[in-house]
Amino acid sequence: MDRDGILRIAKLARLEIEDGKIEKFTEEFNKILSYFEKLGEVNTKDISPFLLKNENVLREDEVIRFKDRDRILGNAPDRQDDFFKVKKVIEE
Amino acid sequence: MKGQIKEKIAGCIGKIKQADIKIHSFLEIFEHRAIEKAEQLDEKVKNGDKQGRLFGLPVAIKDNIVIKGERATCGSKILEGFISPYDAEVVKRLEREDAVIIGRTNMDEFAFGSSTETSAWGVTRNPVNPEFVPGGSSGGSAASVAAGFVPVALGSDTGGSIRQPASFCGVCGFKPSYGAVSRYGLVAFGSSLDQIGPFAGNVRDIKKIFEVIRGRDEKDETSVEFEPVYALKEKVVCGIPKEYLNCSEKVKSAVKKTIEQLPKNFEVVEISLPHTEYAVGVYYIIAPSEASSNLARFDGIRYGRRIDGSDLIDGYFKTRGSGFGDEVKRRIMLGTFALSSGYYDAYYLKAQKVRAVIKRDFDIAFKKVDLIIGPTSPVIAFKIGEITDPLSMYLQDIFTIPANLAGIPAISIPCGRGEMGLPVGFQIMAARFNDGFLLEAAEKIEEAISYE
Amino acid sequence: MSDFIPTIGLEVHVQLKTKSKMFCSCSTDFGAAPNTNICPVCTGQPGVLPAKNKRAIELAVRAGLVLNCRIEKYSVFARKNYFYPDLPKAYQISQYELPITRDGFVKLSGKKIGIIRAHLEEDAGKLLHYIGSVPVDGSLVDLNRCGVPLLEIVSYPDIDSPETAFEYLKTLRRLLRYAEISDCDMEKGSLRCDCNVSVRRSVDEPLGVKTEIKNMNSFREVREAIAYEIERQKKVLSDGGKIYQETRLWNGRKGVTVEMRRKEEAADYRYFPEPDLTPIFIDEKIIEEQRKLIPKLPAERKEKLFEMGLSEYQVDVLVEERKLCDYFIAASENSNPKEVANLIITNLLGEMNKKRLDIEEVKLNPLFVGELADLKASGKISAQVVKRIFPQMFEKNIPPSQLLKNLNIVSDEGKLEKLVWEGISENSSAWEDYKMGKEKASGRIIGWVMKKTRGSSDPATVKKILERLKDEKDFDN
Numbered sequence A: 001m002d003r004d005g006i007l008r009i010a011k012l013a014r015l016e017i018e019d020g021k022i023e024k025f026t027e028e029f030n031k032i033l034s035y036f037e038k039l040g041e042v043n044t045k046d047i048s049p050f051l052l053k054n055e056n057v058l059r060e061d062e063v064i065r066f067k068d069r070d071r072i073l074g075n076a077p078d079r080q081d082d083f084f085k086v087k088k089v090i091e092e
Numbered sequence B: 001m002k003g004q005i006k007e008k009i010a011g012c013i014g015k016i017k018q019a020d021i022k023i024h025s026f027l028e029i030f031e032h033r034a035i036e037k038a039e040q041l042d043e044k045v046k047n048g049d050k051q052g053r054l055f056g057l058p059v060a061i062k063d064n065i066v067i068k069g070e071r072a073t074c075g076s077k078i079l080e081g082f083i084s085p086y087d088a089e090v091v092k093r094l095e096r097e098d099a100v101i102i103g104r105t106n107m108d109e110f111a112f113g114s115s116t117e118t119s120a121w122g123v124t125r126n127p128v129n130p131e132f133v134p135g136g137s138s139g140g141s142a143a144s145v146a147a148g149f150v151p152v153a154l155g156s157d158t159g160g161s162i163r164q165p166a167s168f169c170g171v172c173g174f175k176p177s178y179g180a181v182s183r184y185g186l187v188a189f190g191s192s193l194d195q196i197g198p199f200a201g202n203v204r205d206i207k208k209i210f211e212v213i214r215g216r217d218e219k220d221e222t223s224v225e226f227e228p229v230y231a232l233k234e235k236v237v238c239g240i241p242k243e244y245l246n247c248s249e250k251v252k253s254a255v256k257k258t259i260e261q262l263p264k265n266f267e268v269v270e271i272s273l274p275h276t277e278y279a280v281g282v283y284y285i286i287a288p289s290e291a292s293s294n295l296a297r298f299d300g301i302r303y304g305r306r307i308d309g310s311d312l313i314d315g316y317f318k319t320r321g322s323g324f325g326d327e328v329k330r331r332i333m334l335g336t337f338a339l340s341s342g343y344y345d346a347y348y349l350k351a352q353k354v355r356a357v358i359k360r361d362f363d364i365a366f367k368k369v370d371l372i373i374g375p376t377s378p379v380i381a382f383k384i385g386e387i388t389d390p391l392s393m394y395l396q397d398i399f400t401i402p403a404n405l406a407g408i409p410a411i412s413i414p415c416g417r418g419e420m421g422l423p424v425g426f427q428i429m430a431a432r433f434n435d436g437f438l439l440e441a442a443e444k445i446e447e448a449i450s451y452e
Numbered sequence C: 001m002s003d004f005i006p007t008i009g010l011e012v013h014v015q016l017k018t019k020s021k022m023f024c025s026c027s028t029d030f031g032a033a034p035n036t037n038i039c040p041v042c043t044g045q046p047g048v049l050p051a052k053n054k055r056a057i058e059l060a061v062r063a064g065l066v067l068n069c070r071i072e073k074y075s076v077f078a079r080k081n082y083f084y085p086d087l088p089k090a091y092q093i094s095q096y097e098l099p100i101t102r103d104g105f106v107k108l109s110g111k112k113i114g115i116i117r118a119h120l121e122e123d124a125g126k127l128l129h130y131i132g133s134v135p136v137d138g139s140l141v142d143l144n145r146c147g148v149p150l151l152e153i154v155s156y157p158d159i160d161s162p163e164t165a166f167e168y169l170k171t172l173r174r175l176l177r178y179a180e181i182s183d184c185d186m187e188k189g190s191l192r193c194d195c196n197v198s199v200r201r202s203v204d205e206p207l208g209v210k211t212e213i214k215n216m217n218s219f220r221e222v223r224e225a226i227a228y229e230i231e232r233q234k235k236v237l238s239d240g241g242k243i244y245q246e247t248r249l250w251n252g253r254k255g256v257t258v259e260m261r262r263k264e265e266a267a268d269y270r271y272f273p274e275p276d277l278t279p280i281f282i283d284e285k286i287i288e289e290q291r292k293l294i295p296k297l298p299a300e301r302k303e304k305l306f307e308m309g310l311s312e313y314q315v316d317v318l319v320e321e322r323k324l325c326d327y328f329i330a331a332s333e334n335s336n337p338k339e340v341a342n343l344i345i346t347n348l349l350g351e352m353n354k355k356r357l358d359i360e361e362v363k364l365n366p367l368f369v370g371e372l373a374d375l376k377a378s379g380k381i382s383a384q385v386v387k388r389i390f391p392q393m394f395e396k397n398i399p400p401s402q403l404l405k406n407l408n409i410v411s412d413e414g415k416l417e418k419l420v421w422e423g424i425s426e427n428s429s430a431w432e433d434y435k436m437g438k439e440k441a442s443g444r445i446i447g448w449v450m451k452k453t454r455g456s457s458d459p460a461t462v463k464k465i466l467e468r469l470k471d472e473k474d475f476d477n
């Protein structure tokens, strides 16, 4: 993983990384990735991925009104009336 | 006459206010809430009303378990200003049984860490020796119990975040079976690994809390109803995995001494969990992958920190870039990478397969033994600032991670002292949903052993 | 311009008919005030978890049956990760590798359109840029729709023309409405359609680069947008240009598609199995339960209606909506089906339209329509009488016989005879012709009587009187 790779991942994750830290991040990242290579030693042919088998867990189709919606709206960093507000969405 | 409960709670709060300055186990004391609840409880006493199972018991809550009307930050700046609009299921269950919630405790930012050094709100110190870390990520909860501020606290454990700090601070810490306790209201880190569990000074109190918080919750599909059986067999077979003896000398000798002191009907055999060495690698792929997705919701739109950028997209980068600390960023990026197109099979899928292999190791072992015992951590508490390399930090969790990967219950109880009198933890694991048996055995072991 | 062959595949999202959302208990009601149908779960608060709606799963199974799909015994939800202000968790819970149903088809009049898969997912919220007509200096987020259960139905690229796409959509809607899986109302957002369109010069060539068109508000617009896009691509290619893989928005006002975003880098959604949800297990019992709830579908009904002697047009109209078809079947049980079909299409639909009612809201007993149809078919009453009495029948749910009595409509020969005499004297030449044996000439007299009584006399009775009078005359001679 090189600098560009790190920046591509940071972009996917919507993270701003300070310029001065990119080098260190890349180095650490590669160290960890090479540690992961160890997993290649385990033969996983014919092994299905881990899964906790729960019975069919289903909820009845009932309406329950949440009474504290003002508490939800109250947390909004920016708000107009009962809407959450964001900077203009350009696409669409 | 002043109410007894109110007096007790006020005393508890007073002590924290005075003595937590050195430890910094609490991020906030809910003074108003706690006193109000205490007054209600005193009223109950006066009226002769029925008292809950945790009547008047002060409880501290990790900062990643939400309480309606209270702040919760997960040790992160990104959640500054957030006030939860709802209660976590465990909080409801505690309060229903008349526990008094005292405050929220410090933690590694979003539970990413093993030392409580990555909290945005400063480090927590080990009450045994303030120059040392309390472990993490539930370091605040462990320290609050170890310091004697509260008899019990709740933490969360994704790869050892309850057991390792319990071991570092010399208290008991229990991670229940995956599914035993509802995760609703626990801010998710690794959804398939996270469990809420209690800290306490002794196993009896752990049991008491577990009985209140466990059980199926409709809001958490992965929660399961089961009846723990708090009973032992005539002969209890304990397996000690040979892979778990690769630890520091002091830890090894404390564990060995404990094994020698086990109750008479406990038989010890050596076993093997052959894929133990892969557990850390598996964990550091799966947990960050799930976390990268779980933490994507912190975008500054509905709650928490928001830094506006030149446009909407830039705002995401600024908000998340400034809101998350380096360790959180590192893990989000690891997870994003492990899930990204072209790498998914080699990382995420491979890790889930090796996880299945590790779980199979346990399935085989539990056919032969009732319990698996060993050290909680390969080391004792280290100095604040001592470990800076992420990978070295990750390797701390080698003995605790497997229980999360397999979804089995595991407890850490104090079993001795290492250098500078710092505690050593003894870990006991059992098969999934044998939580009752595990706690019963832990209590017997706790009674049997002595150390100084 | 040389010939091009279009290839079209449709992705249709329909809202499943549930009371509550896919993963929380908030209402799915349309048109609520902004951010009222919300809770911690669907607004993505820290710490919340999803819990599957049983009804949504059942409806997906029913849809799978209606679409001739294989119902998977085991399926899982997955997270589709991307950032957008209308997506609070920054991932959509959808199905990816293991959808609940797959490999089906929809039969059209001429061909079959293959269905790749139909999978469950949750809807996103809504972004507003205007309040009324006032632009906002930003975008506003309403999360009422967020978490509403959707079924995404993905067709194979088996569609080769805008008309076939149109027919496919109509057929699909009819099926899903019949089985009460979805309302499929584009205006209320309970059906949305994205189209993948490409063209190539011959079937031997590989498929051309496709574009995805979005933002159509009706089936008609879908047809227009596809037609436009095919022509656009043909022209670009004929001019030696290149088609880019991109998303294009349909602009209904201008009738064109406009480039929205070009996919330089394919979006990386980082799908992985949703760890907060348990897998879905479907057994035979659930499938049988749902199968029993599926009524006879349009194709089968069509056949039956044709056998009853209805015209193609009548069949098409009646089969369009299940409740209407049920109504027809009830009304025509013991009555003349062609006449019943006429009455329903002309008079009943007319009244419903006037009053803006759905067929479910109609109070009129279908048996009364049958009765009326027989009166008309036997010539006892005229079209005008039908027209006059139908609104009252419709409104008050009264049988036609009673209305005819109340209105004095008339099979009373005594009352009519006087009028018939008047008619004869006003139309004496027609009367002469009639007497000479020209049967048709009676029409003029009957018409006069009908006109005079504004349709309330029964033509059959008038005719009978005329015949009698003619015979009486002869007798006089």
Ligand SMILES: [Mg+2]
Binding pocket: C094, C121, C152
């Ligand atoms: Mg979709």
Ligand SMILES: [Zn+2]
Binding pocket: C021, C024, C025, C026, C037, C038, C039, C040, C041, C042, C043, C147
């Ligand atoms: Zn909701």
